[in-house]
Amino acid sequence: MVAPSIQKDIVHCFAQEVLKYIFQEINDDVFSLLVDESSDISKKEQMVVVLRYVTRGIVKERFVGLVHVKDTNALSLKSAIEFLFVEHDLSLKKIRGQGYDGASNMRGKFNGLKTLILRENISAYYVHCFAHQLQLVVVAVAHKHIEVGKFFDMIASLMNMVCASCKRSDMVRESQKEKVQEAIGSGETETGSGLNQELSLGRPGDTRWGSH
Structure with missing residues (x-):
C-alpha cells in the first residue's frame, strides 16, 4: 500500500468515483464550460x-479534468475537450455557456475556441471570465501605485539581467542553495520528499496569478 504505483491506482479509483458522481448530478442536463x-x-x-x-x-x-496539450491553438484545445467529453459521454450540444480569458485563441472572433464551439452549438454563449477581468483590474490599479510599480519594474530588470547570463544564474542558484542549507541547519525549514527542490526563475506576467 506504500508503493507509489499502488497509491496512484488508489487515487485514480477515487477520482473516477468522484467524476461518476458529478456526471450523475448533471444527468444529461445542460451545463457551462470553463477552460x-x-x-x-x-x-x-x-x-x-x-x-x-x-x-x-x-x-x-466542478473540476473534471486536467489535460496535457501540445499546442494551445483553438483547434488543439477543442480536440482535447472533445476527447474528454467522449471519454465521459458528454456532448457539446449540451453546453449553454462558455467562460474563458481574453486571449485570442480563446475568444477570437473567427478562429477562437468559443467561435469553433458556437459553430456547432449556437446556444453556447460566451462570457469573459470575471475572475480574469478582476485580476486585470487589480494589476492595472497596482501598477498605478508608485511603490508597487517600481517593485514590478525592478523584478523585470532583475530577470532580464540574471536570465541573460548562465554565470549569473549559477550565482543565484548557489546563493539560494546556501540559504536553504542554513535554514535546514537551524530548523526553520523541513526536509522531505519533494521539498526544497531547485526551481527555475519565471518571468512575472500580468495574466498569471503568480504575478501578485
Whole structure:
C-alpha cells in the first residue's frame, strides 16, 4: 500500500468515483464550460476543464479534468475537450455557456475556441471570465501605485539581467542553495520528499496569478 504505483491506482479509483458522481448530478442536463490553460513547473502546457451546472436550485462548479496539450491553438484545445467529453459521454450540444480569458485563441472572433464551439452549438454563449477581468483590474490599479510599480519594474530588470547570463544564474542558484542549507541547519525549514527542490526563475506576467 506504500508503493507509489499502488497509491496512484488508489487515487485514480477515487477520482473516477468522484467524476461518476458529478456526471450523475448533471444527468444529461445542460451545463457551462470553463477552460483555462497554463504551463506547469515541468514546462508542459496543461488545460483545466471545469463544468458549471445547476442541481436542485444550487449552482455548482466542478473540476473534471486536467489535460496535457501540445499546442494551445483553438483547434488543439477543442480536440482535447472533445476527447474528454467522449471519454465521459458528454456532448457539446449540451453546453449553454462558455467562460474563458481574453486571449485570442480563446475568444477570437473567427478562429477562437468559443467561435469553433458556437459553430456547432449556437446556444453556447460566451462570457469573459470575471475572475480574469478582476485580476486585470487589480494589476492595472497596482501598477498605478508608485511603490508597487517600481517593485514590478525592478523584478523585470532583475530577470532580464540574471536570465541573460548562465554565470549569473549559477550565482543565484548557489546563493539560494546556501540559504536553504542554513535554514535546514537551524530548523526553520523541513526536509522531505519533494521539498526544497531547485526551481527555475519565471518571468512575472500580468495574466498569471503568480504575478501578485
